[in-house]
Structures are given as C-alpha cells and as structure tokens.
Amino acid sequence: MDQGTETRTLNWRVEGMDCASCAAKIRTALERMPGVSEVAITHTTEKLSLKLAEGGAAPEAIEKQISQLGYAARPFTGAAPTAPRHDHAEGEHDHDHDHDHDHGAVGHVHGEEPGDRDKAWWQTRKGQLVIGTGALYLLAWAAKLALPDISYWAFVIATLIGVAPIALRAFQAARAGSPFTIEMLMTIAATGALVIGAAEEAALVVFLFAVGEVLEGAAAAQARASIKALGELVPKTALIEENGATRQVEASALRIGQTVLVRPGDRIPADGIVVSGTSGVDQSPVTGESVPVTRTEGDEVFAGSINTQAALRIRVEKAAADNTISRIVKLVEEAHEARAPTERFIDRFSRWYMPAIVGVAILVTLVPPLVGLGDWWTWLYRGLTLLLIGCPCALVISVPASIASALAAGARQGLLLKGGIVIETVAKTRTVAFDKTGTLTRGEPRVTDVVALAGSQDEVLRLAAAVEAGSSHPLAQAIVAHATSLGLNIPPGRDETAMAGKGVSANVEGAEIFVGATREEASLPEALRLEAEGKTVSAVKRNGTIIGLVALRDEPREDAPSTIGALRAMNVKSVMLTGDNARTGAAIAGALDMDYRAELMPQDKVSAIKALGEGVMMVGDGINDAPALAAAATGIAMGSGTDVALETADGALLRSRLTDVVNMIGLSRATMSNIGQNITVALGLKAVFLVTSVLGITGLWIAILADTGATVLVTANALRLLGWKGK
Structure with a gap:
C-alpha cells in the first residue's frame, strides 16, 4: 500500500x-x-x-x-x-x-445471527439447523416405514435441504480464498453419497455435522463467558457527590478527582482512595482474598470490590479504561492473541494436511479400481469417507481450547498469563528468580536502628529524611515516615540526584548530603553487625564524610518459606536477586533456605538471569526489575507492582501472593498435559478410522460421528481446566 x-x-x-x-x-x-x-x-x-x-x-x-x-x-x-x-x-x-495467521483456511464456517449469544441453543440458527435436519431425517425414516417406495427420495430431499446452507457457505468461503473447509468436504461427501445411492447415510452425516457445530459453539461460549464475567464486576452506574448532593452517573463517565459515594452492599465503581469512612471491603472478585479487608481514609480500593459495612467516600484515581478490572480484561484479551508454539505448529501442520487428505482421498478413489482391486462405486464411497474422517477439526481446536480454558481458570484465581506462549514457557520453568524488596519481602521496610558517628541520632535521621523526601522508593519512604513519627523538623532538599543502585544526594542546609551504600560504610563494625542481622544499611554522608547509619528491615512475606519449599518439591530451584549487600542477602536467603545473588545493579540482574541458563522465571515488582523481567524466559510481575513492571512482564500475580507462583507453574503444567492428551485423542482417532475407512470397515456416518466425537472429547477435556484450582 x-x-x-x-x-x-x-x-x-x-x-x-x-x-x-x-x-x-x-x-x-x-x-x-x-x-x-x-x-x-x-x-x-x-x-x-x-x-x-x-x-x-x-x-x-x-x-x-x-x-x-x-x-x-x-x-x-x-x-x-x-x-x-x-x-x-x-x-x-x-x-x-x-500474528502470521495464514492457517491454510482449515476448519468450519459457522453461522450466527446477531443476538444469537443471548438466545437458548434451539433459538439460534445453528440450533435450528440441528432441529431442522433432525426432523427431516426422522420424517425420511417414517417415510421408509410407511411408504418404502418413496423413502429413498425422502432421504435425498432431507440431505439436499440440510446440506444447502452448508454448501452455500462453502462456496462463499472458496470465493473468498478458503477452498479447503469442512463445509466443502461435507458438500462433496454428501453429494457423492447421493450419487452412489447412500442417501440414508448422507442425511445422517448432515445431521451429525449440525450437532457438532452446536457443541463447538457451546465450547467457544464458555471461553468468552470468563472475559464477560470479569467486565461485569464493575457496576454500570455510580453515585457522584457534588456540592453536598449526590447524583447517579454512568460509571464509565467518571473522571479522575471526582468523589463517589459507595453504600454498604454496593460495588466500588472505580479505582480510588478512601477520603472518608471506614468499612470492610470484599476484594475477592478482584484479588481472590476470601476475607474482607478494612479500608479507611487514605487507603486504596479497587473497582469491582464490594463495600460490606459502612458508607465510603472515594476519590477516583483512575479512569474507567485504566482501572484494575479493565487492565485485567485487557491482559486476558491480549493473552488470546499470543499463541503457543504448539498451536502455531498445529496451524502450520494443517496448511498442508487438508490438501494432502484430499489428495489421498482421490488416490483411494482412483487407484484401486484402476489396478483391478474392486469396483468404482465401492472405492468412491471409501474415498468420500476418507474425506470426512480426515477433517482436522479436533486437532485444530485441541490447543486453543485448552489455552482458553487455562486463561479463564487462571484469571478467576488472580493468575494472569499473556497467552499460550507464556503458558508453554512457564510449564518449562526450572528456576525462579525472585526480586527481594516487595516480592520476597512485604515491601514495607521499617527503620530499626539509627547510629550516629558524628552528632546526634536525630540529626542523622533528619538529614537523611530531607534527602529521601522526594523519593517513592520503599526504603526512602520508611526513613521519612520514621522521622515524621518522631516529630523531627525535616529541612527542604535541593538539587536531588539519584544514582541507580547506589543512593541519592541533595543539597540540604548548604551541605551536600548523600544517603545510600558506600565502600567506607561496608567496613564499619556497626554496619557489619546490622547487616548480619538481615538489615539493609544506608550510610549518611555530609560533604563526603560519614556521619551516621540508618538500618531498615523488610520482613519476608508469610508465604515465602512455603513457596520456596513447594517449588523445591516441583524440582524447581529458587534464587533471590537483590541490590543489597552480600551479608543482608545471605541473612534473608538463609532464613528461606534458598540461593541468592547480592549487590546487583539493574543491569547486573539481567546478567544474573542469563547466567542461570534456560527455563528461568523472574518475579519482581519494581521499575528496576523491568529489564530482568524482559530478559527472563518468563517475567511475572506482582499485582501490587508498578505499571512498567506489569507492561514488561509476561504475566502477573494479581493477589500479590508468592504461593501463586507455584499455582501458575502448576496450572501451566496441567495445561500442557491437557494439550498432549487432546492431540493424542485427535490424532489417535484419525489414525484408527483412516485405516478402517480405507479397508471398508467403517462408513460415512461412522466417519462424521468419529470426527464429531473427537471434537466433543477434545473440547470436554479442555473444559476440565476451568475447574482447576491452585493450592
């Protein structure tokens, strides 16, 4: 263009x-x-x-x-x-x-009128085709019993009426560039069956095909229902407060900064911050947490959560398109576009499979009679049977059906995976690399010690807080919060400069103040003692001279030990990657009985990931984790992490629970096992009936029944994943 x-x-x-x-x-x-x-x-x-x-x-x-x-x-x-x-x-x-989806145009053409999604199956066009073809088939059988002389023509009429819409769609697909469709094979097989006098089987084949269409449509509807259910968690309307009065508006029209009133029993219409009120909030629809959590002034709440106790006034912090539920829906929808390598292989396989089956069917029809192994009508019948049994419907649907079910099951349990390729990669995980702060630990560090090497402890803490006041890093916020709680007067800082992985400096009261890690601090006995206790130590320097130390500790999450143990039981290694010094890293890793790499800059984490070999999953939550998340075979972000981490990652743990790492690997392995079962069923049945069809043991109606049966079995097996539950 x-x-x-x-x-x-x-x-x-x-x-x-x-x-x-x-x-x-x-x-x-x-x-x-x-x-x-x-x-x-x-x-x-x-x-x-x-x-x-x-x-x-x-x-x-x-x-x-x-x-x-x-x-x-x-x-x-x-x-x-x-x-x-x-x-x-x-x-x-x-x-x-x-996105190269030139599949070779294999599969079905499915008709559905607008609004069919809201109708019972028998009210849809597919359902009506089943009822119509079934009724015609029964009428033909009734004619055979009552008027045997015209019964053959009754079956012919039933076949022609039933196959007409199928033939029309096959013709339209061929004109549009897709000649090899099951509709085309159905049309050829039904017409050929009529030519050789197998009208009863032709009518039955058309009916069974229509039944298979309805069943496959039901499977597709199940996958869509999961996304629809997520979207419906957010209420359609909201009560907005303006000038002391409330009015109802569309939730999708809410703007950042507006205040909404959420009454007991109502769903929260937007992500926001509580500005007044205290209540229990049921976040289970969003995060999966079974127990309501108390939310009060200043706390964050999610759209779709349920207010259970008292009225809350909430300031909208995110537009409807950016709230938690919308982001989840977006991730789930994008996941269906990222196809697994196995799925892409099946697509490539099907490009030549269908033409090959047509070619084999022609050879089966022509070669045996030409060499004197039977009459033309017998081998034409077997060739037509081969056409139907060769349709790869079950094979084509075997992988995407399992992937769709797994994505839906995962989304309901707070496990977001961006597509089949991620599921397949996660299933091959051999090592999980965890970021420390905010991932293995709670991300809520607290100041435990302030050591003054010159001046007073208050002076050291006051200057450190002045430097860290403008930072959003958890350690910085902990220092500022501790200084504020002691009532210290925090002076303003100017010309702040951040040095990634090292610290922050600023001009405070005419002096250059630095807070962070230094070589001099690493050799101090006080620092060595604090680090051996698993504490993170920051030196405070004034004009290049250390005047004190601030020690902080971030406790491991409660589920960290059980997660590491469960991974070990799955034969998956665990390693902690941290920017902290080796002594602090050793203390935390030792308590969790896992390996560690310490004193890592963001780029060092990437090198560490590559050094760990293949099958590495990286779990992190911060901006500095983004390069490592991208470098790993699979990058998984904590749901509480930054937008950058979530965008970079291949998946997310919405509930921010470490045990969900185990569940994610478990679900992915279960999915790949399910896919293997589906492919075995699809190819196994094809192999058996291809042989029996050529030998004349099975006929047309058995062929289409086997094809439909394989599709039903594969779909039903895939839908079992919808009931998968993590530990």
Whole structure:
C-alpha cells in the first residue's frame, strides 16, 4: 500500500466464530478486499480491527463479506478493541506475538445471527439447523416405514435441504480464498453419497455435522463467558457527590478527582482512595482474598470490590479504561492473541494436511479400481469417507481450547498469563528468580536502628529524611515516615540526584548530603553487625564524610518459606536477586533456605538471569526489575507492582501472593498435559478410522460421528481446566 495513502482504523464485533480457523477464514477474505490491511481478529474476544485506505472497500461491503461467510458483524461501539495489537517494536521482549495467521483456511464456517449469544441453543440458527435436519431425517425414516417406495427420495430431499446452507457457505468461503473447509468436504461427501445411492447415510452425516457445530459453539461460549464475567464486576452506574448532593452517573463517565459515594452492599465503581469512612471491603472478585479487608481514609480500593459495612467516600484515581478490572480484561484479551508454539505448529501442520487428505482421498478413489482391486462405486464411497474422517477439526481446536480454558481458570484465581506462549514457557520453568524488596519481602521496610558517628541520632535521621523526601522508593519512604513519627523538623532538599543502585544526594542546609551504600560504610563494625542481622544499611554522608547509619528491615512475606519449599518439591530451584549487600542477602536467603545473588545493579540482574541458563522465571515488582523481567524466559510481575513492571512482564500475580507462583507453574503444567492428551485423542482417532475407512470397515456416518466425537472429547477435556484450582 502507498505510504502516502490516508488510512483509518475500523472496529467490529464479529459473532459466530467458534475457533481460530473461523478467524483465519475472515482474515483471508478481508485481506483480499481493496484498501484493507493489518487485519487483526481473535475468535475468543470476537473483536475485529483493520486499517482501510481512502478509496478502498466500503465498510458496508466488509460487513457483507463477513455475513456471506456465515458470521454477524456489528460496528464496535466501545473504545478501540484491545485484543489485537500489532505495534510491538522488534525486540521489545523475548516473546514474539505471532500474528502470521495464514492457517491454510482449515476448519468450519459457522453461522450466527446477531443476538444469537443471548438466545437458548434451539433459538439460534445453528440450533435450528440441528432441529431442522433432525426432523427431516426422522420424517425420511417414517417415510421408509410407511411408504418404502418413496423413502429413498425422502432421504435425498432431507440431505439436499440440510446440506444447502452448508454448501452455500462453502462456496462463499472458496470465493473468498478458503477452498479447503469442512463445509466443502461435507458438500462433496454428501453429494457423492447421493450419487452412489447412500442417501440414508448422507442425511445422517448432515445431521451429525449440525450437532457438532452446536457443541463447538457451546465450547467457544464458555471461553468468552470468563472475559464477560470479569467486565461485569464493575457496576454500570455510580453515585457522584457534588456540592453536598449526590447524583447517579454512568460509571464509565467518571473522571479522575471526582468523589463517589459507595453504600454498604454496593460495588466500588472505580479505582480510588478512601477520603472518608471506614468499612470492610470484599476484594475477592478482584484479588481472590476470601476475607474482607478494612479500608479507611487514605487507603486504596479497587473497582469491582464490594463495600460490606459502612458508607465510603472515594476519590477516583483512575479512569474507567485504566482501572484494575479493565487492565485485567485487557491482559486476558491480549493473552488470546499470543499463541503457543504448539498451536502455531498445529496451524502450520494443517496448511498442508487438508490438501494432502484430499489428495489421498482421490488416490483411494482412483487407484484401486484402476489396478483391478474392486469396483468404482465401492472405492468412491471409501474415498468420500476418507474425506470426512480426515477433517482436522479436533486437532485444530485441541490447543486453543485448552489455552482458553487455562486463561479463564487462571484469571478467576488472580493468575494472569499473556497467552499460550507464556503458558508453554512457564510449564518449562526450572528456576525462579525472585526480586527481594516487595516480592520476597512485604515491601514495607521499617527503620530499626539509627547510629550516629558524628552528632546526634536525630540529626542523622533528619538529614537523611530531607534527602529521601522526594523519593517513592520503599526504603526512602520508611526513613521519612520514621522521622515524621518522631516529630523531627525535616529541612527542604535541593538539587536531588539519584544514582541507580547506589543512593541519592541533595543539597540540604548548604551541605551536600548523600544517603545510600558506600565502600567506607561496608567496613564499619556497626554496619557489619546490622547487616548480619538481615538489615539493609544506608550510610549518611555530609560533604563526603560519614556521619551516621540508618538500618531498615523488610520482613519476608508469610508465604515465602512455603513457596520456596513447594517449588523445591516441583524440582524447581529458587534464587533471590537483590541490590543489597552480600551479608543482608545471605541473612534473608538463609532464613528461606534458598540461593541468592547480592549487590546487583539493574543491569547486573539481567546478567544474573542469563547466567542461570534456560527455563528461568523472574518475579519482581519494581521499575528496576523491568529489564530482568524482559530478559527472563518468563517475567511475572506482582499485582501490587508498578505499571512498567506489569507492561514488561509476561504475566502477573494479581493477589500479590508468592504461593501463586507455584499455582501458575502448576496450572501451566496441567495445561500442557491437557494439550498432549487432546492431540493424542485427535490424532489417535484419525489414525484408527483412516485405516478402517480405507479397508471398508467403517462408513460415512461412522466417519462424521468419529470426527464429531473427537471434537466433543477434545473440547470436554479442555473444559476440565476451568475447574482447576491452585493450592
């Protein structure tokens, strides 16, 4: 496309897609239309985004093309869809989101009218096709019993009426660039069966195919329901307070800085800070915590949480598009776009598999009669049977069905994984590298000791607080909080300068004050003693001379020991990466019985990750962890961490519980095991019935029943993951 051509981005919600092949079929068709580029679509989120050049196809023509393929397209009325993203810079992080979805157009064309999602199965077009074909088949059988002379034609009519919509969609898909579809095979097989006089089997095949369509649609609906349930956690309306009065507004219209009133029993409409009131807040819909937590003035609350006791007034801190629930939904939707290597392999495999099956079916039909091994009608029947049994529906759906179920199960338990590629990588984890502060520890350090080497303790603490007053680092905030609690007068600092991994300096009362780690401090007996106790020691220097030490301690999380033990039981090693000195690192790591690397700058953590070899998961929460999160095979951010960490990471522990690291690995391993089972079932049944079909042991209706049965078995097995629960 000419770079000078003006383009616009258009978005639709496409209903009726049951598998990745459906999305591939639409993509193939739309990419052939004039002016259309960068088509991004995923069947789970039902969102389509594309760029349309000026003078290209009309939006109405695009919708008509989608409709002709058997789907329903509605303009997307919300914000731009979040699922498809093609703007990853090359090398942004190690896990390439593969958007090359030229699947070879394998699979189904599924019809669904607008609004079908809200109807019972028998009210949908698919359901009506099942009822219609089933009724026709029964009527034909009734005719066979009552009027045997016309029964053959009754089965012919039942077949033709039932296969007509399937043949129409097969023809439309072929015109749009997808000739190898199950609809095309169904049409050929049903027509061929009528030609050789197998009308009863043809009618039954059409009916069983329709049943399989309904079952596959139900499986797709299950995956979508998890995302829909997340989005519905946030209430639709909110009570906003203005000038002493309240009025009801749309929650999506709330602006940062507004104050909302949340009554007992109401869901909190936005992420915010409590400005008045004290109440128990049930955060289980968001974080999974089973016990309500007390929230009072100054505390943070999440959209979707439930106020259980007393009225709260909350200042909105994040717009609707940026609140916790929206971020979770965005992560889950993006996850469905990041396909696992196994899934990509299956897609590549299916590109040549379908044409190969068609070729084999033709050979089975032609070669044996030509060499005198039987009559033409017998081998034509077996060739048609081979066409149906060779359809890779179960194989194609085996991986995405398991991935979708795992993502949904994980999201409900606060485990966010950005796609199948992450699940597959997490399952191969052999070493977990933990950041210390805020990850292995609570991230709430407290000042334990102030040692004055010159002047008084108050003077040392006062100057240290002056330097740290402008920092958001947990250690800095702890020093400022301690000085404030003692009522010390903290002077203003000027010309603050931060030195990553070393400390902060500022001009305070005409002197250059530095707070951080120094070589001189490391040799002081007082510092050695404090560090041996597992405390972090910062030196306070005035004009280059150490005047005192400030020691802080950040206690390990309560679940840290059990997490390390559980990982060891899974044959997964644990290592702590910290910028603290070796003595402090040794004290913390020794208490947790794990390995450690200390005195690491942010770039040193990257080197440490690479030195640990393959299969490394990095768990962190801070901005300085972002490089290590990107360098690891899998980067996992704590839910309480920074936005930078969450964006860089491949997943997140929403509940900020270390035990969820164990659960994440467990879920990923269970998913890969489930995928292995599905592929075995899909290929195993194909192998058995391919042989029996060629030998003439099984016929047409057994072939389609086996194909439908394999799809049902694979789907049902994948849905078992929805019930997976962590420890």
